[in-house]
Amino acid sequence: MDHNQRESPTSAVVSDEAVTQFENYWQEQLSHYVQKNPPRWSTNTKVFSFLALLNAYVPDSYLLKDECQRILGPPDPIHGGPPFEERMEPFTRFIHTSNPGPEHVCMIHPQVARKAVELLAVTGFTRSTTAKDLMVSLCGDQPQPHIIQFIKYLLTKREMQEGCKEKFSKLVSDVMEHENHYNAVSVLKTASNKFTQNPNFPQTISRLYHSLCQRIFYSNKKSQPGNIYTFFQYRQKITRHYRSAETWARNAINRAPRNSYMADTLGQVYMHQLMNSQHLSFTTHGVVEMANQAFKAFEDVEDKAEKEVVPQMEDPGGTVNISDSFNNRGLFGFIQVANIVFKKLDVNTIPDLGMQVETKFTFFEWYLTYSKPSMTTLEPHYFWKNVVLCYENYTGQRAAASTSFPGLLDHLNRGLFTSRGQRAFKQEAPSTQRELEIIRDHLRSQYEENPEDVDLAERYVLSNIILSNKMPNAPHLDLVTELQIILYVFLGTDVGLRNSEFYLLVLLLFWPEEHHQGQQEDDEECQATEDEEVNTRNGEDEDIDGLEPAQPSPAGLVFDLDLQQYVTFMERAFERAMYDKYLRGRYLLPLFFLGKGSGLSRWIHKSRLDAIVEENVDKGNRKMRRINEMWVSGNVWHLQKVRDILLPVRVEACQPWEREGREVWVHVGEKRIKARTEVNPDGPALGTTLFYLGFTIQGPVVFDVGAPHNA
Structure with a gap:
């Protein structure tokens, strides 16, 4: 379940009860057991910590029972060893062994998993250590596809908050909050070394180094270093982190040379160095040089975005990158850099900026x-x-x-x-x-x-x-x-x-x-x-x-x-x-x-x-x-003032051979025209439903209002 997804009242009660039971049982038995049998040498504690970490951060995640058995080691049940459930004691009561599918093993509830991760961390078994141990144990020469998918989600999936993506995945953010930036970098480096073709991990490492620079800036904002030597150390540390950010951004680009989103990471590194040039003691020449690097990086983003295509146009040779939407970051990054340049330099220092x-x-x-x-x-x-x-x-x-x-x-x-x-x-x-x-x-x-x-x-x-x-x-x-x-x-x-x-x-x-x-x-x-x-x-x-x-x-x-x-x-x-x-x-x-x-x-x-x-x-x-709810729910069409000014139109279904995609006929006097619609064009209620007609820049579009006024 997504972290932002709302639970039903019944589900919330069940999860609260399960968490309470787990907390009580932890205090009674598990805490002592885990301290005596830590994950680094107790295999059942290790399996439990892996399941807790996955289920706390990755919706519908699981481990195959065979994967758990390999971690537990011999003797296997098929060779006369004890059953899996017995070997997982005292954790068994908090584990499902056939959910979400046969032979799938997971925690009984995501909330219990989150509480387990929290209590394991308090006991000394941190999120970062568990994440790295999980990759070492389960990501050998040929890791299973579901494990690859879960690791990628765990470390790179950024959730939406108020219409914007979070800066990092929930796990990475928690590692930074409860541990430190360096541990988060260490986890991502482990993933990058395990999955050498995946560009998302070096990209995230680059962004982590940039985030670390921002944190140092803010922590020193009110208390500037008091002597030249300390200031030199401060500037040297910032410069070193930015160089690391640039190195990892280039690593991501090398892994996905046609991907505009990877290219954007390098542009962001240059732009933020330019933005904070006063902390790095840039000369005017240094500012101009960094600005030109940033402009060049974002122009590269724009060029790559221009060449990206929708999934339906994928070519068998793999010569183009696939993207569901056009990446506007190259264009917008250029605007941001131009704004910074305007504040720091004479407007004529870099020619032709105005036209661009x-x-x-x-x-x-x-x-x-x-x-x-x-x-x-x-x-x-x-x-x-x-x-x-x-x-x-x-x-x-x-x-x-x-x-x-x-x-x-x-x-x-x-x-x-x-x-x-x-x-x-x-x-x-x-x-x-x-x-x-x-x-x-x-x-x-x-x-x-x-x-x-x-x-x-x-x-x-x-x-x-x-x-x-x-x-x-x-x-x-x-x-x-x-x-x-x-x-x-x-x-x-x-x-x-x-x-x-x-x-x-x-x-x-x-x-x-x-x-x-x-x-x-x-x-x-x-x-x-x-x-x-x-x-x-x-x-x-x-x-x-x-x-x-x-x-x-x-x-x-x-x-x-x-x-x-x-x-x-x-x-x-x-x-x-x-x-x-x-x-x-x-x-x-x-x-x-x-x-x-x-x-x-x-x-x-x-x-x-x-x-x-x-x-x-x-x-x-x-x-x-x-x-937004008024528009999405369609309640806007039932407001009396809206109904007073809009004219209903008569709509007729197109025959399958007459339409491309979701299209219907709209009656215009004695004629008909095709219009797009978000409703089912084969729906049986087209003749009994009220419709309004709008125009986008693509053409006419029909909006389903519902029952007529007098219904």
């Missing part, structure tokens, strides 16, 4: 706008903060003033509890109506001067949609025909070869309006809800000024696009831009939802749903978790 920083900023702007690590996690708060500060330091421009396509999309997120700016800087003012009008007018002027620039056309069209979400009932925003004409001009050229953003706008603007029974009542309810929403979020906004009437549509102009074709174009553009490569393994964020309004106002930006969710979640340190 702009490129990295552009990447992260769309990367964080279009996706997040998973449905329930976000990047750490410092992520966007580093990107923004670096961009502003090297360009002199405000990141918040960006009018790129993803930059425009992010304007409506500002001020929300979950927005990246709010999380990075603790406070963020929402974009006002007036600010969005200025942006729209500026983009319109630019577009009118360059009507053949498709990028300007896209951004001008999007600025109107963004503004319509800020003031959804403003009549001047009903410029659909004018905006349709702007995009229509580009449809006849580069057919099927434009970017995902262009095809997203085509689908939004040319999506036919639904006219169904009760639509007028729904629109009135929607308008009332939107009025309330606008008054709540934008009460401080200024009045609309400079309005222009919508242009009439040209006589005889009829738009009848094949929307399915543009869905296909959008999916291909997603792949062509390599979004599928960079965003693989991440959750694609819905950018817009189909609403009940008309014109531009029927496209609901996700921020409006986020604002409604935040209103329904209590404040406190669990607010983010509660927001």
Whole structure:
């Protein structure tokens, strides 16, 4: 069982009772027995200590009975020796001999195992000694696959805490806490020597040496050495540890030369030396040299990450590295090093940094706008903060003033509890109506001067949609025909070869309006809800000024696009831009939802749903978790304000030969288009379930709401 996994009340009671029984029995018999029969020469105590260590830290771990018998030594039961259970006395009552499978031996409960490890350590038999002894005893020339798997988990599996991974495995962290760093290094060195092809062990050793440097820094922060000799010793020790960290990082790279995550370890070593250069008495030349080494290391990470592929693309020759997700650490590490350089050196000391920083900023702007690590996690708060500060330091421009396509999309997120700016800087003012009008007018002027620039056309069209979400009932925003004409001009050229953003706008603007029974009542309810929403979020906004009437549509102009074709174009553009490569393994964020309004106002930006969710979640340190639970559970779809503004769509199952992956048909007027869905596309309840339609940067996606409103 995972350390963070919650036990059921019944299981918790059982485990508490078992731990109490074990503690009592330990005091009565086991403590005395273990001291008289320590693991180093008592084989049954050794087997018990191995089982305790494995079951305390590795879920569902076990030893085969044959493995236990080999440790116990002769006589074997098949040669007339006593049964296994008898030889394991007095530990037998706390051991299972057929769980999780036949001939599998483990402790009766993980909590008992943890208590056993704790009490063994108090008696003098430490975690590090037991771990090394386990590897010596069970990892010979050809260790069993399950033993290899358990050792790797034991020493390198980092658990998630509040959306971030711990620095080290639970065992390694406990060794550092209850023993010391050097014992943790010793355990990892034993593993590295046993498993000479595995890069994870030298990588962890490198990180341990770096962690040791950080610990020395912090311990000396308030009490700097008092004389030159002591300071020299202090600096010498830090330098020696960093050299060890670099050596082991290179060892990891040599074992996995195409693995970007191993390469990142070396970049981290250089970056932290640069960060702490004042402790190492670096000269300006030394700082420049270390910065260049760090930049080079992270560029190597980026290069390796570019060449990594998803598991389905694995080649039989093994010439590429496999990764479920794109490793962004090379790009982000470059940003971090650039920030350090800005503080320590003249901005012009290293040439061309500004251009490279702009490129990295552009990447992260769309990367964080279009996706997040998973449905329930976000990047750490410092992520966007580093990107923004670096961009502003090297360009002199405000990141918040960006009018790129993803930059425009992010304007409506500002001020929300979950927005990246709010999380990075603790406070963020929402974009006002007036600010969005200025942006729209500026983009319109630019577009009118360059009507053949498709990028300007896209951004001008999007600025109107963004503004319509800020003031959804403003009549001047009903410029659909004018905006349709702007995009229509580009449809006849580069057919099927434009970017995902262009095809997203085509689908939004040319999506036919639904006219169904009760639509007028729904629109009135929607308008009332939107009025309330606008008054709540934008009460401080200024009045609309400079309005222009919508242009009439040209006589005889009829738009009848094949929307399915543009869905296909959008999916291909997603792949062509390599979004599928960079965003693989991440959750694609819905950018817009189909609403009940008309014109531009029927496209609901996700921020409006986020604002409604935040209103329904209590404040406190669990607010983010509660927001995530609302989305994951689907409760967001049952909030009345959400139902008031979103328009349900009719969904139909695709035939098996009609779909790729999880796809369904969505009825659009008298036509159908394919959309992705997270529900079972073969499910029998498609016709009786309510669905809402959203759009990611990949294309349309259907969200399962559940029973209809009147159910």
